[in-house]
Each structure stands twice: as C-alpha cells, then as structure tokens.
Amino acid sequence: MTLKLGVPSKGRLMDDTFAWFGERGVKLGLSGGAREYAGRVEGADRVELVLLAAVEIPRELAAGRIHVGVTGIDMARERLARWDRQVAEVQRLGFGEAELVIAVPDFWVDVTTLDDLDQVATAFRALHGHRLRIATKYHRLVRGFLRDNEVSDYQLVDSQGATEGTVKNRQAEAIADIRTSGATLRDNHLRVLEDGRILSSEATLFETRASVWDGGARETWGGLQSRLGLA
Amino acid sequence: MTDKSDIRVEADRLRALFEARGAEVFETDILQPAGALLDLYGEDIRARAFTTHDPLRGEMMLRPDFTLPLVQRHVAEGRAEGSYTYAGEVFRRQEDDPDRDAEYLQVGYEIFGGEVAVEADAEVFAAFAEILAPLGLRPATGDIGLLRAAIEGLETSAARQAALMHHLWRPRRFRGLLNRYGQVTSAAEIPDADSGIEIGLRTRAEVAARLDVLEMERTVPPLDAEVVGLIDALLGIRGKAPNALSELREAASALPSILPAIELLAARFAALDALGVEVDALNFEVSYGRTTLEYYDGFVFGFFAGKRPDLPPVASGGRYDALSRAIGGADGRPAVGGVLRPGLMLGLGRGS
Numbered sequence: 001m002t003l004k005l006g007v008p009s010k011g012r013l014m015d016d017t018f019a020w021f022g023e024r025g026v027k028l029g030l031s032g033g034a035r036e037y038a039g040r041v042e043g044a045d046r047v048e049l050v051l052l053a054a055v056e057i058p059r060e061l062a063a064g065r066i067h068v069g070v071t072g073i074d075m076a077r078e079r080l081a082r083w084d085r086q087v088a089e090v091q092r093l094g095f096g097e098a099e100l101v102i103a104v105p106d107f108w109v110d111v112t113t114l115d116d117l118d119q120v121a122t123a124f125r126a127l128h129g130h131r132l133r134i135a136t137k138y139h140r141l142v143r144g145f146l147r148d149n150e151v152s153d154y155q156l157v158d159s160q161g162a163t164e165g166t167v168k169n170r171q172a173e174a175i176a177d178i179r180t181s182g183a184t185l186r187d188n189h190l191r192v193l194e195d196g197r198i199l200s201s202e203a204t205l206f207e208t209r210a211s212v213w214d215g216g217a218r219e220t221w222g223g224l225q226s227r228l229g230l231a
Numbered sequence: 232m233t234d235k236s237d238i239r240v241e242a243d244r245l246r247a248l249f250e251a252r253g254a255e256v257f258e259t260d261i262l263q264p265a266g267a268l269l270d271l272y273g274e275d276i277r278a279r280a281f282t283t284h285d286p287l288r289g290e291m292m293l294r295p296d297f298t299l300p301l302v303q304r305h306v307a308e309g310r311a312e313g314s315y316t317y318a319g320e321v322f323r324r325q326e327d328d329p330d331r332d333a334e335y336l337q338v339g340y341e342i343f344g345g346e347v348a349v350e351a352d353a354e355v356f357a358a359f360a361e362i363l364a365p366l367g368l369r370p371a372t373g374d375i376g377l378l379r380a381a382i383e384g385l386e387t388s389a390a391r392q393a394a395l396m397h398h399l400w401r402p403r404r405f406r407g408l409l410n411r412y413g414q415v416t417s418a419a420e421i422p423d424a425d426s427g428i429e430i431g432l433r434t435r436a437e438v439a440a441r442l443d444v445l446e447m448e449r450t451v452p453p454l455d456a457e458v459v460g461l462i463d464a465l466l467g468i469r470g471k472a473p474n475a476l477s478e479l480r481e482a483a484s485a486l487p488s489i490l491p492a493i494e495l496l497a498a499r500f501a502a503l504d505a506l507g508v509e510v511d512a513l514n515f516e517v518s519y520g521r522t523t524l525e526y527y528d529g530f531v532f533g534f535f536a537g538k539r540p541d542l543p544p545v546a547s548g549g550r551y552d553a554l555s556r557a558i559g560g561a562d563g564r565p566a567v568g569g570v571l572r573p574g575l576m577l578g579l580g581r582g583s
Contacts, residue, residue: 081326081327082326082327105427105429105430105431105433106427106428107426107427107428107429107430107435107438108433108438109422109423109424109426109427109438109442110422110424110438110441110442110445115407118404119394119441120433120441122394122397123437123441124433124437127437128432130270131269131270131273131274132433139277140278140326143274143275143277143278144278146274147275147278150398150401150403150404152273152397152398152401153273154273154274155269155273155274156274156277167430167431168430168431170431170432172431173431173432173433189427189428189430
C-alpha cells in the first residue's frame, strides 16, 4: 500500500514544502503542467503525493484519506475538534510562521489588554444595542481563547479575507487574524492587545491517528522519516 | 441503550405529571431564529448550538433549550402569571466530549410570576424531587442571591459593583476584579485620547469617556482586605441546609447586607419542608451554579447520579428573573423552572 502525503497545492507554502523535502533528498514536484493538481515523488518509493488546499489537509488527515500532511498548526487546531486525538505533530518545519492575534483600533488608547476589551465590550453593548463584533475566520480558536479568558459581550462575525479592513468598513469593532508582520495591521490603524496572542503557528508535518496504517504504510513512513532525518 | 420510543413515552408521562400540577403544555419550533439566542447567550451559544442557514429566514439554530421561546410567548401574551410544561428534543453541539448526546429529549416545568417567590421555587424543586425520588439521586442546591447581596453591600463605586455583578458567573474574572479592587489603583499615566486615526463604530468620544471612568476609578478607595476574605469565606460555605444556614448567619455579622437573602433562604427551606422535602438532609452550597448555570440569579438546583459521575445532571433548574427581564424588558416576569432528561432517567431506572 502506498503512503499518501498531502501537501499544500499552491503558493509560498507549496514552494517552501517542496524545498524542505528537496533539501532532504526527496524531490516533490508537479506532474505534467503547473495547472494540473497531480504530483510526483522522486527519491522515495511507494509514496504518493496528494495536492490539497492547506485548509483541507486537517480534514483529510482526520478521515485517514492521507497518512501524513503538511499544514499550519492554526489550520489543524481550527478545523479539528480535539485535534490532538485525530492527528499527531511529527515535525515543525520552520516556515509559514504566523501568529493569530486580537487587534483593536490603534486610537483606542484605553484598551491594551483583554481585561480592557471585556470592560469596553460591556459598555459598547449598552450604548450601541449590540455586542462588540470581532471579525475572524478562526471561529473556534478565537471563541475558545475568549472563553478561557472569560471575556463576555462580544460576537464573532465571519471574515474570509481582507479582515484588517473590516473595522474601517464598520463590519466589526476589532479583529482576530493571522499576522506575519505587523505592517498590515499598522497600515490599517490596528494594534495587537498585549495579551492578545492566541496561537503561534508554523507549517508542520502531521500524521493521522486514524487506523489506516496497515498494509505496509507504517513501514514506508518509517523509511521516509529516516530519509528525512526525522527518525 | 434505551430505545427512543421508550424515551418519548417516558417524556410524555413526565409532562402529564406536570400538567396534573396545573401546568399548561407549551410547544415551539425546533428551528429558532439565531439572533435572539445570540443576543441573550452570547457567542458561547454558537459553540453549543447547531447553527443552520435558510436563504430567506437567515441564520437559524436547532433549539438549544425551550427557555427563550417560552419567555417570549409568556411576555407576548401579556400575562402576569402562568405555569408551563413541555417535552421535546433539544440539540447541543459537543465539541469536546463525543460521549455526550448532541440530541436528547427534555421535559421542563416553569412558573412565571407567583406571589411568593420562595413558594414557586419550592413547588418546582418539590415536584422534581418527588418524580426523581425512586432513582436515589443526589440533589444539590444553591442560591446566587447571597453573593449578589454581598456585592450590593460592598462599600465601593457603583461601577465596580456592576462589574462584579456582570461577572458573577465567571469565577476567574470575578476573582481578578476583587483582587484588583483590593489594591490601590496605580498612578499610571492616563493616555491622551487625541492620538491615532479614528476608525470604526466606536468613537473617540467613547474612548474619552472610558478614560474619564479610569480617572475616576483612581479616587475609589480600595476594598478592605478583610472584606475580600469575607466574600471568599461566604463562597466556601457548604453543608446540609440547617448547618449552612447557621454558618451563613454567623457570616452575616460581618456582612450584614446578606441578611435579607438569608431570610429568603430560610423561608425557602420552610416552604420546601411544607411540601414534604427533607430539608435536614438537603445539600446546600453558596457557590453552586456559579460556573455552569449562567443567568440563574437566585435559587439553583441540580440532581446528580452519584454512581455515575460521568453523566451530566439528570435534572437542573433555578430562578432566572434577570433573564426573563432581559428578554421581556419591563414585561419580563420573575420566573423559576427546571428540566428533566427522560433518557438518562430510563437508563438509571425510572422516576415515579
């Protein structure tokens, strides 16, 4: 049985993943043209490359349709309930670093901590008649973080892109999003709360905990791991 | 695994028992508009309820409980008093525990109005105790009113009291507030409200107003360390009802603001006794219901299977006057009630 390796199908994350494997003597590549989502693996036998959107890799791992896969820690924890029972972290890959943070308008000089945010949310609700809105696509992670920190009177609004613009456009009062550098936040007049760091993420190699390891897949994975210097 | 049709028969039987106590049957839709639920319970309801989307009706939720639609109905009918019973499925998303049911039958009994609140409290609890008696469950009771009364008696600013009341059900934040109010406010520089570019719905005027509040906070004297200790001691009181009551009376010598709440509690115990509840053996905890039962603001109770600590409470309930007001405004009536889980009851034996 072949070992199915899921990797991101486009962009920087794909290039960095290919480079990481390449440096370790396993050459991943697209078969045929660049627009065809089929891959090939050189330097390792019985390994099948599966190209997937990074957000789908956690689900495919959990379902056992791929044995191992590369995706962000943020993706795995956002997409999978009790993620650590469904997948296991094998290796952090040292790229795709990002931090999920809560940010508020910079001119809110009265708000520097979650504690301030909680108090302001209560006052905001009393004045405006609705809860203070936080725009994000990381619903589960943000909700869990705010619940653990006992922040009340907020609501999440979904934002699948250009989240930094939602405050200016009055779709939200604050945001929770991935920041790679502080520049986008600054350009949009936003500032991260002092204790508003929800999660540090990077590209990570995960393996599934689903029972799909028979028929030689475990042995193939063992071989690939030593090849990659992981075993 | 108990058969679903058996559970339904049991649910109908239980509902009939409440009907026999004078309750009207209440029915409502399984699909409920999400807006009102979100407004009432906050973002946490999204983690607990199934949200679905209808292209015309917008965001809907599979009924997480009957309370909201029942209070809405009662308010809409403009009645002062009423008692209701219902039986039907409720739906709860389970993100963390696959062993808990995502769908189960719930039977409820709720009383609105009622001239003497403690008598309505006692009626609900006694009804549940009678039904559950054959199962040998462990009842737990509490009263959020005691902590509320203690906060009302604190010598501090109204803003600080309001913040403590707001976080009554969030023990860590509550604790953090108490600690902070026990300290002298640091003389950190209050920032200038004129910096930065104004964006979004919250205005610079709101920022300035909060800075004023923070400025005023500095003049509020810190809470006496002794008072913080007294509240901790109050929260720790637990035991059989008569012992808890005498401990509370002792605590009241230093916290006199809780005296009326203690008298209410004593009156409730008397009302329970009059309905045949064995008050001497009843467990009472001041902290009970502070973490799991948000919005209950007075009497709270639960029934637990002692031999099955893995199970959620078989029954739970309490007084929710504030919730009723939050939904109905000035028309919101004082309300007390609770729910039973017939599926769990059948698994444990059977109620009477």
